[in-house]
Amino acid sequence: MDGRLLSAAMTGDARSMIQLASHDPSVLLGTTPQGNTCLHISSIHGHEGFSKDVLELDQSRALLSAVNKDGETPLLTAITRGHASLASVLLSCCYGQQLSETILKQDKRGCNALHHAIRRGHRILALKLIEAEPALSKAVNQHSESPMFIAAMRNFTDVFDKLLEIPGSSDSGPFDFNILHAAVRTGNSVSAKRVMETRPWLATQENGSKHTPMHMAADEDKIEVLTVLLEHDPSLGYSGSTNGAPLLCIAASQGHVGVARELLKHCPDAPYSDATSSTCLHVAVSYEHTEFVEFIMGSQQLQHLVNMANNNGETALHLAARNSQTKMVAALMLHQDIDLTVLDKSGNHAKVLNKVPKTELVLNKMEASSGGAASSSGASATAMDSSLLQAAMTGDAITMQNLAMHDPGVLLGTTPQRNTCLHIASIHGPEGFCKTALAVNPSLLTAVNSDGETPLLTAVTSGRVSVASVLLRCCRDQQLSEAILKQDNRGYNALHHAIRCGHRELALELIEADPALSQAVNKHDESPMFMAVMRNYADVFEKLLGVPYSAHGGAYGYNALHAAVRNGNSAMAKKIMETRPGLARQEGKDKTTPMHLAVIWDKVDVLRVLLEHDQSLGYLVSSKNDVPLLVAAAHRGHVDIARELLKHCPDAPYCDANGWTCLHEGVKWEHTEFVKFVLGIPQLRKLINMRHPHGSTGTGTALHMAVLNCNPKIVAALLLNQDTDVTVMDSRFGASAIWVLSAATDHAKTLNWNEVSMLMLKADPQNAGSVYNLHKETKDKLTKLSRKDIKSLTQTYTGNTSLVAILIATITFAAAFTLPGGYSNDAGSEGLPIMARKVAFQAFLISDTLAMCSSLVVAFVCIIAKWEDLEFLLYYRSFTKKLMWFAYMATTTAFSTGLYTVLAPRILWLAITVCILTSLLPMLTKLLGEWPVLKLRFRLGRKFKSELLDMV
Template sequence: MDLTSAVCEHDIPEHLFMCSELYIAAFEGNADQVTGLLDGSGAARNGWSSPAAQPTAQHDGACDIHEVTAERSTLLHLAAAQGHDGLITELCRRDSGLLSTKSSSGDTPLHCAARAGHAGAVGAIGRLARANVEEDRLRDALRGKNEAGDTALHLAARHGHGEAAEALVRVAPETAAELNGAGASPLYLAVMSGSVRAVRAILWCSDASAAGPKSQNALHAAVLQSSEMVSLLLQWKPGLVTDLDNNKSSPLHFASSDGDCTIIKSILAHAPPRAAHMQDSQGLSPLHAAALMGHAAAVRLLIQFSLASADVRDKHGRSFLHVAAVKGHCVIVSHALKTRMLEHHLNAQDREGNTPLHLAVVAGECNVVCKLLSSGKVQTHIMNNAGCTPSDLVKDCRGFYSMVRLVVKLYGSGAQFQPQRQDQIEKWNGQDIMKWRETTSKNLAVVSTLVATVAFSAAFNVPGSFGNDGKAVLSGDRMYDAFLVLDTFAVVSSVMATILLIYGRASRSNRSWVGFMIALHFLWMSLNSMVLGFFAAMAAVTNQKKGMRTVMSQVIYYGMYYLVMLLISLATPGSLTGNLKFLIGSCRERQRRIKRRISRQYPFAISYTFNVVMFIVLSCVAITSVDVTRTFLDG
């Protein structure tokens, strides 16, 4: 039975199943041992010890050159996979038909050599095939495809074997135009592997294909790999720039979304003017893609290449500025504000009538809203198709802090609400805030109780201890007296905070919000008093000559200062001036009406802003107290 008929059967005949000795000899490239086994030399079989564990599977007499493994790989497959050029030559001398045999996965020996990256084996197989294989079987030997549709060049390219790819394009250059079962060309796979050498080798073939899956080309993949490969592809075929994938995305879309300006410049240097205007299936241009990802430098580069591309709208009628506002990319918004020829986009409406300000408010992007309003170029009274101004859309904001920031900022800019009957106004849905308050009240009650316990116990473990008469040793010392006052205040304020928090959890009424906010102030004051009391106690028992008081005062002062500044920056909805303006109001009738509308729909915004201002005042008093004490001690 010959090999062709044997491999077509489901089971491998017993006499064609490769023995272990022959397999190991071929794997290790021992041509003499393989030759001896094939010739039936007893000395060869008895004089060589397999490194595998004994006993090994053996044949009686000589081995057959057509023996195969469980995957139907021949001796030539094994030799090619390991790059044994001498053994390859010897096996082909005995039977050149092995060059076109295929394993169970459809791999020829050339596939095996290419996958492993053995350029020498690839060259040897190519020479032997052209010299010994008949024309009708030469195609299978050099250009055949496996079950996945891969040629040997596909495999070398996929694994990034540049030297093997160079050998393959010399052996079978026509395979550079072949596509595998996934629709990928060797060039596309070489780009994906990141091998510049493999890319160069394939580009040597004038008829090479650049196709990839999903209608992409090699340039689509290269823009996400390296600028060198992009340059090579553009020099080879500049027309790749305008090819579109299944989503109608061009390579410029890919490059713009990645934001590498070097690659974008290379593409634009070879691109026709229309490349910057090409839209994908969603109507997005490369400029949209850059704006969505926040690549400000790429946005400037694309606009410089084609200013008219800024007028491209997606299927929702949105410009690049609309999408940048939705994503909160302030740098791109700032660029539009500073460029006079882009100012008409600031108040442009999409198909739903939304301006960039509308979309930024809906997305809760407070920084973008602040940037737009502070420019003085954005009109805040524009209504969308639903009749809503940007101020009306604050009601859709789900975050409490974002809601407050938006309300304060929009009020400061004089933003209007749509005309509406005041009895039909619905208050902002604060259910999430109610849940947050209940959970926070429980945790804060534990903290306030702990502060009260610590402050209470400190009164009976006074610094300096007690004398024989039961009185404090440091009684009459100014720092000790300050400790007693501060400790007492910490006890009282923490107890008050605990009572208010417990009452708020029990009542669960809207008025309990007032108690909750007052409890927060009491708790903050108790914490400050406890810190100052600690400082006073340590100062009372520390020798001033050693400078320890000064060190402690500086640590406490700067620690409290940076903590307060951090809390203020995180909690304050805008500038202090803007908050005061929001609370005090304006003498203008229009602003008074807007303020009344806010108080009906967003009462939490007013109360929160008031309490933030109170927090700032209390924090400034605490810091000033530490500073005065520090100055007193240093003096």
């Protein structure tokens, strides 16, 4: 754009514009670097007169249709800048020239003129736009917002009504909201009614939170809107969200009694419980809404919820007692139908769960007033005679026989846990008593206690193997197959317990007696075979495997082969593969097959057995995330697994569905040996430069990831491979591997970061400029971060430095008054140093003085240090570092010369040795302090660049 035209458009100088256009009409079509024409500029500044004059010229049509880099026409520019009157002028011109596309134009964010007009509150302009071009109502922006949604959110009823009349107008909003959600949010029942009359289906649409407008109304206490919706369609009161929460539960979570009352008015039997069987009463108690609880207690439709339990067997009273909600407990117990005897799944009633004495007092009062309702109603079975109980515990068979002689039915008496005398004897182990009892009354074998156990099960679980063998033989002799096969309340049979408790001989005896025991699984889906394999009981396992119909399932969806893999038992795995090969492909609940477990747990021998039997197993991938076996091996760094896998399956899958390879995985988890293995094997050589198509840092190669992790060993290994291409750019950011270091500035002060920089510089010398630019950029970034924390850095450095300085000053000060050789007592030279004339002594005094002075200077500089000046800190570090080194060397010199003064006259060799050792001390200190850098210099050789280490 001509500079004069730009100035005229900014100031509204129409005369200058007309004069320029008279000489060269095309000058009006010139643009700024942002693509703005003179009409855009005048629209930004609101010069209506200038714009009218421009539009009277021949170029008006082109100027009206011109689009800048933000995707804006002059009409859009005028509206976004708040110039409504100018926008009306431009709209009239577009309408007059039939520029429909210009009116409908959407900017880069998808907003058209109507979006902006409503958003900025220009209601009259919005109505004009709708009148001029109704199709504006159909557009949605990048956030899925329609003009109607914005109008509803801003409560612009006139604009909203106008848009609602247009048949094809859009009604969507962001986060899957619609205009009815917006009406609910603003509490506009009038708009809600209009929507229900014209677009009733919107009432059932869920937003991103899986809430319909009805759910929002219940959650936000919009009673008037809720009434409108229910009056139009009462069935909406029965709707539930995708997550299973009914409206009453939502109202209960917020304590909205008015919402619940209105809902029940239109829907007397509205749903009151969610997917977990938690009722609105449970919810209200959990959120401590006492008023809502009282409402439920007084409601005819909901008062039956008082004793209703959720999936955990807990009533609302259980929750209130467990959470120590005294007021809530009192409110619940005011209801006449409350039942204190209800037990949860753990067998606890509400009183057991309370934690606060005050709550317990309330419960006790209620229990007393109920007349002991919580007491047991009494067992239907006959109670066991106490003499018989004592006899069973001690094994007194004679007493038992005497009792049975007078009353044969006495043996059928039970304890409160429904244990017979045979159960008790099975627990305590008197074998003779058991035999005698069975001789008197064989029916005791089939008796079941409250745990679902027969005497046989009780004997096994109690570890009474000999008693269990006796009972098993009796059951078999009497053909009591059901008693042998009986499972307790947890689904365990005698064989389960025998294997779990380690009774292998008994387990074999049970299988021999009734092979059908092998078919049962407990509540955890564990079969006897699975348990046997888990415990490595080969003899029991083989016996069970020989039963054709024996179960092989286990906990967590695993099977017997999973168990064999876990234990690394290749012999068992081989037998399973020979008889039940299908188990190798079965997945557990974590979607892992036995093959995957063998890879993850590094069970090479088992893996070999599986692959030798069926090579195709090497091509399995997890159904959960399509992870192939090689990637799983890379995750743990199991090189031997990968080698064995490729031995049987040379073309085994190496990447998942997203293109993530085993090399990427090995690099990510920094398994250097696995990375070297991949780089050295021909089958996987092509992975070196393969990009992965996802990731927050781009879509790069393994080298990109190694650089990001700042792992010099892996970077070096990758660069040593001749196929590595360091120039590969990721497809997301267009960055080569070296630039990935910019995303790892947290490690910029480490040797690893700098070593990786040097390695990449050597590998790609053409990119040297980029490396140094990156280094400078990172250094500047770290400097800015340091400035933010300068006070802490200065305090830390001065504290550490001053401590050492004061220590040296103290030592040297004390040494000055404890002179080597002592002081003279001779007449005429009293108090003078004896060694004063020796050169070594004079050197001692000079070095000691220098050490003390330099350390004192450092200590006092720490006192005057400026806390918030980075430049001062840098100067201070440089200055004090040099001075402290000088003090250190002076101190060692003073030490060596002092000892030399004393030792030299008599033990010269020792004096010289002390001097040599102390002189080497500073050099040794320097070597040890800079050893990591020296080691890096030695390792890199010519690749080493010292200028890149100034951040370390």
